[in-house]
Amino acid sequence: MLQDLRYSFRGLIKSPAFTVIAILSLGLGIGVNTSIFSLVNAAILRPLPVERPDQIVTLRGAPKDGHDSFNLSFPAYLDVRERNSVFSDIAAGRFITFNLSRGNLTERMWGYLVTGNYFDLLGAKAMLGRTFLPEEDRAEGANPVVVLSHDCWRNRFGSDPDVVGKTVLLNNHEFTVIGVAPAGFFGTEVAFSPELWAPMMMQEQADPGMNWLHNRREGRLNQVIARLKAGVGKAQAQAQLSSIADQLLKDYPTTDKGQTIVLAPPGFFVPQLRDAVGLFGVLLLGIGGFVVLLACTNLASLLLARAAARRKEIAVRLAIGAGRRRLVQQLLTESLLISVIGGIAGLLVSVWVNSLLTAFRPPLDFPFNIRLSIDHRVLLFAIGVSTLTGILFGLMPALQATRLDLVSGLKEQSSGLHVSKLRNSLVSMQIALSLLLLVCAGLVLRSLMNAQHMDVGFNNQNALEMSFDVGLQGYDESKGRQFFNQVLHRVTAIRGVEAAGLAGYLPLALDKSGRSVQVDGYVPRKGETPYVLSTRVSSDYFKSMGIPVLRGRAFTEHDDVTSSRVVIVNEAFVRRYWPAEQGVGKRVRINGADGPYAEIAGIVKDGKYLSLGEPAEPFLYIPIMQEYQSQVAMVVRTANEPSAMIATIRAEVRDLDPHLPVYDVKTLDEHMLISLLPARLAASLLASFGTLALVLAAIGIYGVMLNVVTQRTREIGIRVALGATRSDVVRMIVGRGVIVAGSGIAIGLVVSFGLTRLIASLLYGVSTTDAAVFAGVSIGLLLLAMCASYIPARRATKIDPLVALHYE
Numbered sequence: 132m133l134q135d136l137r138y139s140f141r142g143l144i145k146s147p148a149f150t151v152i153a154i155l156s157l158g159l160g161i162g163v164n165t166s167i168f169s170l171v172n173a174a175i176l177r178p179l180p181v182e183r184p185d186q187i188v189t190l191r192g193a194p195k196d197g198h199d200s201f202n203l204s205f206p207a208y209l210d211v212r213e214r215n216s217v218f219s220d221i222a223a224g225r226f227i228t229f230n231l232s233r234g235n236l237t238e239r240m241w242g243y244l245v246t247g248n249y250f251d252l253l254g255a256k257a258m259l260g261r262t263f264l265p266e267e268d269r270a271e272g273a274n275p276v277v278v279l280s281h282d283c284w285r286n287r288f289g290s291d292p293d294v295v296g297k298t299v300l301l302n303n304h305e306f307t308v309i310g311v312a313p314a315g316f317f318g319t320e321v322a323f324s325p326e327l328w329a330p331m332m333m334q335e336q337a338d339p340g341m342n343w344l345h346n347r348r349e350g351r352l353n354q355v356i357a358r359l360k361a362g363v364g365k366a367q368a369q370a371q372l373s374s375i376a377d378q379l380l381k382d383y384p385t386t387d388k389g390q391t392i393v394l395a396p397p398g399f400f401v402p403q404l405r406d407a408v409g410l411f412g413v414l415l416l417g418i419g420g421f422v423v424l425l426a427c428t429n430l431a432s433l434l435l436a437r438a439a440a441r442r443k444e445i446a447v448r449l450a451i452g453a454g455r456r457r458l459v460q461q462l463l464t465e466s467l468l469i470s471v472i473g474g475i476a477g478l479l480v481s482v483w484v485n486s487l488l489t490a491f492r493p494p495l496d497f498p499f500n501i502r503l504s505i506d507h508r509v510l511l512f513a514i515g516v517s518t519l520t521g522i523l524f525g526l527m528p529a530l531q532a533t534r535l536d537l538v539s540g541l542k543e544q545s546s547g548l549h550v551s552k553l554r555n556s557l558v559s560m561q562i563a564l565s566l567l568l569l570v571c572a573g574l575v576l577r578s579l580m581n582a583q584h585m586d587v588g589f590n591n592q593n594a595l596e597m598s599f600d601v602g603l604q605g606y607d608e609s610k611g612r613q614f615f616n617q618v619l620h621r622v623t624a625i626r627g628v629e630a631a632g633l634a635g636y637l638p639l640a641l642d643k644s645g646r647s648v649q650v651d652g653y654v655p656r657k658g659e660t661p662y663v664l665s666t667r668v669s670s671d672y673f674k675s676m677g678i679p680v681l682r683g684r685a686f687t688e689h690d691d692v693t694s695s696r697v698v699i700v701n702e703a704f705v706r707r708y709w710p711a712e713q714g715v716g717k718r719v720r721i722n723g724a725d726g727p728y729a730e731i732a733g734i735v736k737d738g739k740y741l742s743l744g745e746p747a748e749p750f751l752y753i754p755i756m757q758e759y760q761s762q763v764a765m766v767v768r769t770a771n772e773p774s775a776m777i778a779t780i781r782a783e784v785r786d787l788d789p790h791l792p793v794y795d796v797k798t799l800d801e802h803m804l805i806s807l808l809p810a811r812l813a814a815s816l817l818a819s820f821g822t823l824a825l826v827l828a829a830i831g832i833y834g835v836m837l838n839v840v841t842q843r844t845r846e847i848g849i850r851v852a853l854g855a856t857r858s859d860v861v862r863m864i865v866g867r868g869v870i871v872a873g874s875g876i877a878i879g880l881v882v883s884f885g886l887t888r889l890i891a892s893l894l895y896g897v898s899t900t901d902a903a904v905f906a907g908v909s910i911g912l913l914l915l916a917m918c919a920s921y922i923p924a925r926r927a928t929k930i931d932p933l934v935a936l937h938y939e
Contacts, residue, residue: 132464135460135461135464135465136464136468138461139461139464139465139468140468142465143465143468143469149433150469152429152433152830153429153430153433153469153473154469154472154473154476155476156425156426156429156430156473156827156830157426157427157430157469157470157473157474157476157477157517157520158473158474158475158476158477158479158480159422159426159477159480159823159826159827160419160422160423160425160426160427160473160477160823160827161423161426161473161474161476161477161478161480161481161513161516161517161520162476162477162478162479162480162481162483162484163419163422163423163480163481163484163820163823164416164419164420164422164423164477164512164516165477165478165480165481165509165512165513165516166480166481166484166485166488166503167412167415167416167419168416168508168509168512169481169485169503169504169505169509170412170415170488170501170503171412171413171415171416172506172508172509172512173321173501173502173503173504174321174322174398174412174501175398175412176508177321177506177508179319179321179397179398180315180316180317181253181254181255181319182253182254182255183254183358184397186358186359187253187319187356187357187358187359187397188356188357188359188365188368188394188395188396188397189319189354189355189356189357189394189395189396189397190203190208190211190221190355190356190357190372190392190393190394190395191203191355191392191393191395192207192350192390192391192392192393193390193391193392193393194389194390194391195389195390195391200393200395201350202350202351202352202353203223203350203352203355203392204343204346204347204348204349204350204351204352205223205331205343205344205345205346205349205351205352206345206346206347207347207350207379207387207392208221208223208352208355210375210379211355211372211375211392214375214378215371215372215375216371217359217360217363217367217368217371218357218358218359218360218363218368219358219359219360219361220248220251220252220357220358221252221355221356221357221358222245222246222248222249222252222253222354222355222356222357223245223246223249223331223352223354223355223356224243224244224245224246224249224318224328224331224352224353224354224355224356225243225244225245225331225338225351225352225353225354226241226242226243226323226325226353226354226497227241227242227243227244227337227338228240228241228242228600228603229241229242229301229302229326229327229329229337229603230301230302230303230600230603230604230790230791230792231287231299231300231301232300232301232303232790233299233300235789235790237789237790237791237792238287238792239792239794240283240287240326240327241323241324241325241326241497241498242277242325242326242327242328242329243318243325243327243328243329243354244328244329244330244331244333244334244337244338245263245328245329245330245331246268246330246331247263247264247265247266247267247268247269247330247331248263248265248268249262249263249328250262250263250278250312250328252356252357252358253318253319253356255312255313255316256313257278257310257311257312257313258281258310258311258312258313258314259284259292259294259295259310259311260278260295260296260308260309260310260311261309261310262278262309262310262312263276263278263309263328263330267330267332268330268331268332269332270332271332271333271334271335271344272332272333272335272336273332274330274332274333275304275305275306275307275329275333275336276306276307276308276309276329276330277299277301277306277307277308277309277327277328277329278308278309278310278311278312278327278328278329279294279308279310279311279312279326279327280311280312280316280317280324280325280326280327280328281311281312281313281314281315281316282324282326283326283327284311287326294308294311295308295309295310295311296308296309301327301329301336301337302336302337302339302603302604302605303603303604303605303790304336304337304605306329306333312328317500318354319354319356319397319398320354320398320399321398321399321501321502322399322499322500322501323497323498323499323500324498324500325498326498331344332344339602339603339605339761340602340761347383347386347387348386356397365394368394369393369394372391372392372393372394373391373392375392376390376391376392414889415816418568418816418817418820419820421564421567421568421820421824422568422820422823422824422827423516423520424560424564425561425564425565425823425824425827425828425831426473426520426827427520427523427524428524428557428558428560428561428831429561429827429830429831430466430469430470430520430524430525431524431525431557432557432558432831434462434466434524434525459526462525463521463522463525463526465525466521466522466524466525466526467518467521467522467525468521469521469525470517470518470520470521470525471517471518471521473517473520474513474514474516474517474518477513477516477517478505478510478513481505481509481513482505485503485504485505488501488503489501489502489503555871555874557831558828558831558832558871558872558875559871559872559874559875559878560875560878561824561827561828561831561875562828562832562871562872562874562875562876562878562879562912562916563875563876563878563879563882564824564879565821565824565825565827565828565875565879565912566875566876566879566880566883566908566909566912567879567882567883567886568817568820568821568824569821569824569825569908569911569912570879570883570887570904570905570908571817571821571883571886571887571890572814572817572818572820572821573901573904573907573908574887574890574894574897574899574901574904575810575813575814575817575890575893575894576814576818577897577901577903577904578810578893578894578895578896578897579807579810579811579814581895581896581897582743582806582807582810582895582896583803583807585739585743585895585896587638587639587738587739587743587803588638588678588736588737588738588739589638589676589677589678589738589799590676590677590678590799591677591798591799591800591802591803592677592799592800593768593769593770593771593772593773594675594676594677594766594767594768594769594773594798594799595766595767595769595773595774595776595777595780595796595797595798595799596637596764596765596766596767596795596796596797596798596799596802597764597765597767597777597780597781597784597793597794597795597796597797598762598763598764598765598793598794598795598796599762599763599765599784599791599792599793599794600761600762600763601614601761601762601788601791602761602762603761604788604790604791606761608759611759611761612756612759614787614788615633615669615755615756615763617787618765618783618784618787619631619632619633619669619671619765621783621786621787622765622767622780622783623671625776625779625780625783627769627770627771627776628767628768628769628770628776628780629674629768629769629770630671630674630675630767630768631671631675631765631766631767631768632668632669632670632671632672632673632674632675632676632765632766633668633669633672633755633763633764633765633766634666634667634668634669634672634755634763634764634766635666635667635668635755635760635762635763635764636666636764637676637764637766637802638738638739638740639739639740639741639742639743639802639803639805639806640764640802640805641805643664643740643741644664644665644666645662645663645664645665646662646663646665646721646722646726646751647660647661647662647722647726648661648662648663648719648720648721648722648726648751649661649719649720649726650708650709650717650719650720651717651718651719652708652709652712652717653708653709661708663704663748663749663750663751664740664741664748664749664750664751665721665750665751665752665753666752666753667752667753667754667755667758667759667760668686668752668753668754668755669686669754669755669756670685670686670687670688670690670754670756671685672686672752672766673685673686673699673735674768675766675767675768676766676768677768678735678736678738679735679736680699680733680734680735681702681733681734681735681736682713682714682715682733682734683699683714683715683731683732683733683734684732684733685699685732685733686699686732686752686754688756690732690754690756690757691754691756691757692756692757694757695730696721696727696728696729696730696757697729697730697731697732697754697757698719698721698729698730698731698732698751698752698753698754699731699732699733699734699735699751699752700714700719700731700734700735700749700750700751700752701734701735701736701737701738701747701749701750702734702735702736702737702747703737703747703748703749703750704749704750704751705734706747707749708749713734714731714734715731715732715733715734716730716731717730717731718730718731719731719751721751721753729753735752737750738750739806742806743806743807743895744892744895764795766799767780773798773799774798777796781793781796809893810893810895813890813893825912825915828912828915829915829918829919832868832871832872832915832916832919832920833919833920833922833923836864836867836868836919836920836922836923836924840864840923840924840926840927844930847860847927847930848930848931848932848933849932851930851932852932857928860924860927860928861921861924861925861927861928863924864920864923864924864927865917865920865921865924867920868916868917868919868920869913869916869917869920871916872912872913872915872916873913873916875912876909876912876913880905880909883905884900887899887900
């Protein structure tokens, strides 16, 4: 083996062009796949950075007759903690925002309210100071203490070694820093990075206006984590949880009706995200597998050409007694050496790609952070892919090279017909896979172009948004209403501002809210509980968003707590509940059968509320002055470029309250990027993979045509000697390349017609069999084949007939 390695290494040094192309092809393919596996590893496979992570599970509520889960309430958490015998400990947490005030600066940050046993359950020890004591989480509002994350301590407090014991102002309440968490500890979430932790009993100060600690109807706990006792399996734990849920149903028949408690894997707030990430990772690995396959077909093609050039050497070895098995071993060692070096190059590519992915920050308000790293699982994956490619795609050329006739091999006489067909087949496969990736990228790119001009129900031109939460600054309802009126009055008075409005949340944001309704004149079907999406808005919201009022009227300043209840609905609401009516003047209970009646004052245009691909859904608007909420988004419509108005509008808000942080500031054009993020990511990934596939395919075609020219040197010389012109030679070589590419394109079109349906959910206004995309990609690949074949063809035109006739 050592002898074969030395011989292979010397051979690779003597053929630098072959070596560079082979290693570059494999390095790119393996590197991309290793990065994809790093993502899957970080999100799903890698154990949590806590003590004995295999014992950690999460608990969630779930309907008995459904699959979707929901957050548990704090009283339900207490019941499970007291009644179970399968967990050694159970802790709970809620992900919330904090306003950190220091001097004249107030910053918005995300952190956790957690029970006092949170750090002890996870086995996390403070790097500085200490974590919570049990008694600090018993009396409500009695212990205003906080533990900082390592990143928060470093970035916001300058790594102050004396930070423990200092007082910080959070949500206008003083908290004492008692500790700093160790570096790399973020709890049990794989994609979020909290900056601090506060005791659960400080809920009123940290999460004001909610009062959910004693309300069984309020499922506010994003996390309920538990540690299984030694020897207790998940099936046993689940059985007891189901039993506890049955007991709670008897004790609380109204609030717990139809509910149970289920185990879920840790790592994500919503377990469905784990499935979505897993599916996304599998799809990416599938696409990455195509790229590796392209790289491997290049390697096999190059090895076949290299073996054909070494026919005489191999024939001599066989003639003097070398066994075929021994030669196959030597050739396979060479391919494995190439794949191992390619794997090392792939790891370097993966490190670079991972750094780009880690630096990516989507336009989201919360701290999204995927922590990618090269650990032993990623290394084993890279080694496995490298070894597998070296064996699978090195064995075929090795077997082919040692299957030859000694006489013709010693004379270096062979038509090479079988080898040529094999190489042509490999290149056709490359073209087919490249076409599939490029067609998918083309469809998604066309979809993005369509989405930018799609009618979403509002006008995103010349408008901006910014959000603030006055509740975190201690505003009560009366003071909050006053602030809203003042800020709207000040902003609308700014020169260049046409309208300003408030909303609980904007359409196509990562947020939603809804409520049960009871509609006059509508008889629900059996088992149906009418439920619609809703939000609270101010009087000029529709003008600010550019949403036309089709019938009736918009809200006015008089629609407040002193006036009768009114709502505005969209066209889809009227079509569903009063298909033969105009809708204006009808009544609806806006909080189910027990809620107050409200009269429909107006009908507005349908829009897109959750995603661009959704059908028209009923939507309900409620005056924010009749149903108050403290956290709002302000929309401002301007006469000119909206981004130029941001500083002026910020100044008006700061003048009213210098300590109120304004966040999520962007134009509505930028707001649209959130809904386009999945499609943009898909387009970027597919375009990157497609471009890489295109480069590999070009290398493959070039290699095949260069080999054709080398093998047919004598034939070309004879043709030139008999009068063939340069254009005849170019036409012959390029035509051969077009034929090889054409067969791959034909196969790729058939495959693409079937597989593009998998990306249908990412497409807006584009068919999965769009003729323009399929035709454009096919023509582009044909042109690529012609260009890649032209260079070897030019070389063929320079062959001297006299030299060619003496070639063999």
